[in-house]
Amino acid sequence: xxxxxxxxxxxxxxxxxxxxxxxxxxxxxxxxxxxxxxxxxxxxxxxxxxxxxxxxxxxxxxxxxxxxxxxxxxxxxxxxxxxxxxxxxxxxxxxxxxxxxxxxxxxxxxxxxxxxxxxxxxxxxxxxxxxxxxxxxxxxxxxxxxxxxxxxxxxxxxxxxxxxxxxxxxxxxxxxxxxxxxxxxxxxxxxxxxxxxxxxxxxxxxxxxxxxxxxxxxxxxxxxxxxxxxxxxxxxxxxxxxxxxxxxxxxxxxxxxxxxxxxxxxxxxxxxxxxxxxxxxxxxxxxxxxxxxxxxxxxxxxxxxxxxxxxxxxxxxxxxxxxxxxxxxxxxxxxxxxxxxxxxxxxxxxxxxxxxxxxxxxxxxxxxxxxxxxxxxxxxxxxxxxxxxxxxxxxxxxxxxxxxxxxxxxxxxxxxxxxxxxxxxxxxxxxxxxxxxxxxxxxxxxxxxxxxxxxxxxxxxxxxxxxxxxxxxxxxxxxxxxxxxxxxxxxxxxxxxxxxxxxxxxxxxxxxxxxxxxxxxxxxxxxxxxxxxxxxxxxxxx
Amino acid sequence: xxxxxxxxxxxxxxxxxxxxxxxxxxxxxxxxxxxxxxxxxxxxxxxxxxxxxxxxxxxxxxxxxxxxxxxxxxxxxxxxxxxxxxxxxxxxxxxxxxxxxxxxxxxxxxxxxxxxxxxxxxxxxxxxxxxxxxxxxxxxxxxxxxxxxxxxxxxxxxxxxxxxxxxxxxxxxxxxxxxxxxxxxxxxxxxxxxxxxxxxxxxxxxxxxxxxxxxxxxxxxxxxxxxxxxxxxxxxxxxxxxxxxxxxxxxxxxxxxxxxxxxxxxxxxxxxxxxxxxxxxxxxxxxxxxxxxxxxxxxxxxxxxx
Numbered sequence: 063x064x065x066x067x068x069x070x071x072x073x074x075x076x077x078x079x080x081x082x083x084x085x086x087x088x089x090x091x092x093x094x095x096x097x098x099x100x101x102x103x104x105x106x107x108x109x110x111x112x113x114x115x116x117x118x119x120x121x122x123x124x125x126x127x128x129x130x131x132x133x134x135x136x137x138x139x140x141x142x143x144x145x146x147x148x149x150x151x152x153x154x155x156x157x158x159x160x161x162x163x164x165x166x167x168x169x170x171x172x173x174x175x176x177x178x179x180x181x182x183x184x185x186x187x188x189x190x191x192x193x194x195x196x197x198x199x200x201x202x203x204x205x206x207x208x209x210x211x212x213x214x215x216x217x218x219x220x221x222x223x224x225x226x227x228x229x230x231x232x233x234x235x236x237x238x239x240x241x242x243x244x245x246x247x248x249x250x251x252x253x254x255x256x257x258x259x260x261x262x263x264x265x266x267x268x269x270x271x272x273x274x275x276x277x278x279x280x281x282x283x284x285x286x287x288x289x290x291x292x293x294x295x296x297x298x299x300x301x302x303x304x305x306x307x308x309x310x311x312x313x314x315x316x317x318x319x320x321x322x323x324x325x326x327x328x329x330x331x332x333x334x335x336x337x338x339x340x341x342x343x344x345x346x347x348x349x350x351x352x353x354x355x356x357x358x359x360x361x362x363x364x365x366x367x368x369x370x371x372x373x374x375x376x377x378x379x380x381x382x383x384x385x386x387x388x389x390x391x392x393x394x395x396x397x398x399x400x401x402x403x404x405x406x407x408x409x410x411x412x413x414x415x416x417x418x419x420x421x422x423x424x425x426x427x428x429x430x431x432x433x434x435x436x437x438x439x440x441x442x443x444x445x446x447x448x449x450x451x452x453x454x455x456x457x458x459x460x461x462x463x464x465x466x467x468x469x470x471x472x473x474x475x476x477x478x479x480x481x482x483x484x485x486x487x488x489x490x491x492x493x494x495x496x497x498x499x500x501x502x503x504x505x506x507x508x509x510x511x512x513x514x515x516x517x518x519x520x521x522x523x524x525x526x527x528x529x530x531x532x533x534x535x536x537x538x539x540x541x542x543x544x545x546x547x548x549x550x551x552x553x554x555x556x557x558x559x560x561x562x563x564x565x566x567x568x569x570x571x572x573x574x575x576x577x578x579x580x581x582x583x584x585x586x587x588x589x590x591x592x593x594x595x596x597x598x599x600x601x602x603x604x
Numbered sequence: 605x606x607x608x609x610x611x612x613x614x615x616x617x618x619x620x621x622x623x624x625x626x627x628x629x630x631x632x633x634x635x636x637x638x639x640x641x642x643x644x645x646x647x648x649x650x651x652x653x654x655x656x657x658x659x660x661x662x663x664x665x666x667x668x669x670x671x672x673x674x675x676x677x678x679x680x681x682x683x684x685x686x687x688x689x690x691x692x693x694x695x696x697x698x699x700x701x702x703x704x705x706x707x708x709x710x711x712x713x714x715x716x717x718x719x720x721x722x723x724x725x726x727x728x729x730x731x732x733x734x735x736x737x738x739x740x741x742x743x744x745x746x747x748x749x750x751x752x753x754x755x756x757x758x759x760x761x762x763x764x765x766x767x768x769x770x771x772x773x774x775x776x777x778x779x780x781x782x783x784x785x786x787x788x789x790x791x792x793x794x795x796x797x798x799x800x801x802x803x804x805x806x807x808x809x810x811x812x813x814x815x816x817x818x819x820x821x822x823x824x825x826x827x828x829x830x831x832x833x834x835x836x837x838x839x840x841x842x843x844x845x846x847x848x849x850x851x852x853x854x855x856x857x858x859x860x861x862x863x864x865x866x867x868x869x870x871x872x873x874x875x876x877x878x879x880x881x882x883x884x885x886x887x888x889x890x891x892x893x894x895x896x897x898x899x900x901x902x903x904x905x906x907x908x909x910x
Binding site for chain 2: 120143149151155164168182
């Protein structure tokens with residue numbers, strides 16, 4: 063077999079931290095052969111990104127690598143940045159997870175694209191510009207001759223990632239390292255970027271190293287796969303083999319982590335909990351000097367929905383489709399017009415004070431389990447804070463008892479209620495956020511992307527928990543997510559939103575098996591990257 | 605952009621008007637007047653003086669008289685330095701103060717910016733500690749301490765520079781006052797540049813440049829441009845303050861600038877001189893804030909004024 067383009071041998075990465083040395087990568091071997099696609103999968107903290115960062119010499123200043131990384135037989139570990147610059151940007155290139163911030167906001171993209179061309183390719187300015195336009199064409203940016211003079215802020219996330227890819231390809235690299243290149247993008251954009259990458263690989267013949275947590279991408283694109291856990295490669299081999307017969311339990315767990323099952327239908331006589339009709343939310347973008355309303359953005363444009371006890375309504379759509387705004391509007395956390403009825407009360411005429419006694423029945427769980435818990439309160443205090451408002455008469459002791467009970471209900475050790483949020487993992491924090499809602503025995507919970515910031519395996523646990531809680535208490539859920547797999551596993555009815563409007567609604571089966579709208583089909587097709595792979599893997603395994 | 609500048613200049617007019625009005629009445633609230641000396645003047649003389657300078661009119665009328673004069677560009681005679689008009693005083697003093705201030709400002713940007721950038725690039729190294737340490741010193745030691753020490757060392761002990769005096773702005777006479785003025789500014793600019801550079805060097809777009817194997821010079825250039833934004837917004841008001849003179853430095857080095865008019869005018873109840881100073885400072889502040897906003901738009905394409 064030919065010599066690999068990139069050979070990682072016994073690579074260790076360590077970081078000096080306040081609490082001593084962190085051993086992030088523990089002696090791993092990875093080979094990348096010419097023209098092949100290699101995936102490195104693992105959950106957050108597995109060391110998959112740091113492995114490739116150290117190949118590129120991009121570790122943070124408190125980190126260092128030991129071992130060996132050879133590019134076509136030449137050792138890269140220990141090279142000075144200047145010597146490394148001989149390879150970076152020409153032979154080895156990288157694109158990152160954060161397309162929004164990876165380009166310099168102060169320079170035109172044409173100028174940024176020209177940098178690797180003039181530095182490594184030896185082109186003069188005029189020729190670099192010409193080549194930059196070709197590169198933009200290559201990554202399918204429309205109207206490249208005009209767009210070359212755009213600034214990054216004038217482009218969408220997907221377009222910025224295309225520009226990043228163009229920069230990485232500028233000097234026909236041997237290896238392109240893609241660190242979660244689509245994670246920050248909407249599903250439909252994701253699919254297009256992935257398609258572009260695989261197409262470019264076919265045309266240009268480079269090797270691609272995919273760092274990802276998304277097994278769908280792995281299954282579809284990678285020839286070989288390395289599974290990483292806590293700094294070690296626990297399994298490696300041909301992608302098909304790994305999916306068909308995972309040897310390591312961790313791999314098995316990753317494959318199984320896809321949310322499965324369907325929601326049992328709600329009994330016909332279940333009482334209506336919340337009914338909203340023709341909800342509208344508008345934002346005046348700019349007011350002119352004389353107070354004339356300028357451009358008006360309809361974030362939510364005449365949406366109706368109803369949820370019965372024990373029912374889950376899934377709201378899906380891309381970012382900016384208005385799904386979160388809708389969630390806040392039906393809880394009266396966002397000024398809106400239309401009608402919202404909770405049980406038999408019209409909520410619209412109520413002011414803040416009037417809403418307050420009803421708030422305990424209408425709870426909200428947010429996407430960000432890090433930002434939504436006060437870092438200065440213990441988890442127990444956070445969970446019981448709502449009781450101070452809604453049941454001020456109960457004693458401290460009783461509150462503590464209820465906190466312990468709520469912790470048990472979300473499968474957290476009640477003894478942990480004296481700990482602070484930073485002592486918990488992301489999944490545990492989301493459990494705390496759920497406990498905070500559940501302690502008030504709500505009737506309706508709006509779940510705004512509650513699993514999106516979590517690793518797949520943790521996601522699955524949270525989905526299971528939400529299911530159990532719903533069954534036990536007959537909760538009504540409004541489940542907002544861009545993740546169709548999770549929505550399908552949890553919802554009775556699904557609404558597909560686009561630019562503030564509901565473009566399609568129906569039962570989970572109707573939406574997924576017989577989508578009517580192109581937009582819905584796009585969303586599903588994009589998500590099917592993952593779905594197909596799982597189905598194939600399951601059929602292979604069985 | 606041009607229409608924006610025009611609009612900003614227009615909006616400066618009401619601002620100036622408000623400042624002039626407030627200043628006019630505030631200084632009149634202070635007890636005493638320009639002709640109250642330690643040995644009181646004869647009542648008749650006082651009356652004549654007040655009539656000549658129109659101080660016997662009702663206050664509101666004096667205000668109108670002053671405003672209409674200012675609109676014609678006449679800032680009136682100085683009440684205390686009676687042979688000069690306020691305009692003449694500024695015409696003589698302002699070039700002195702502006703020379704000192706602009707030199708100090710240039711020095712602060714060049715030296716402070718360079719030191720800050722080097723410290724950021726060599727974070728937590730000896731050089732970094734030296735720069736941050738010197739920065740702390742430059743900020744904490746007041747100029748009325750630094751100035752006499754300079755005079756003793758360079759003027760007396762080494763005898764390489766003149767101790768004081770303007771001498772028609774000869775370079776040797778400028779060195780010490782400019783240095784004393786610049787030191788604290790160098791310290792601030794170095795600290796701000798260092799902090800902003802460090803943040804920028806850690807940003808994702810700098811990581812992109814590194815991943816593309818670009819030379820350090822390119823990376824520094826990109827990081828510096830990003831780091832310039834907070835420094836520029838500090839430099840606007842700082843420039844206004846430096847160019848309108850420093851009482852302490854001008855007094856210690858015996859320089860005929862306008863900085864001392866702040867204090868002298870106020871102490872002598874030299875109403876017109878105080879008003880003139882207020883207007884000059886206000887114009888400088890408004891002007892430099894505009895300059896900062898224009899520079900911002902030049903540095904950062906995301907900022908557009910239209």
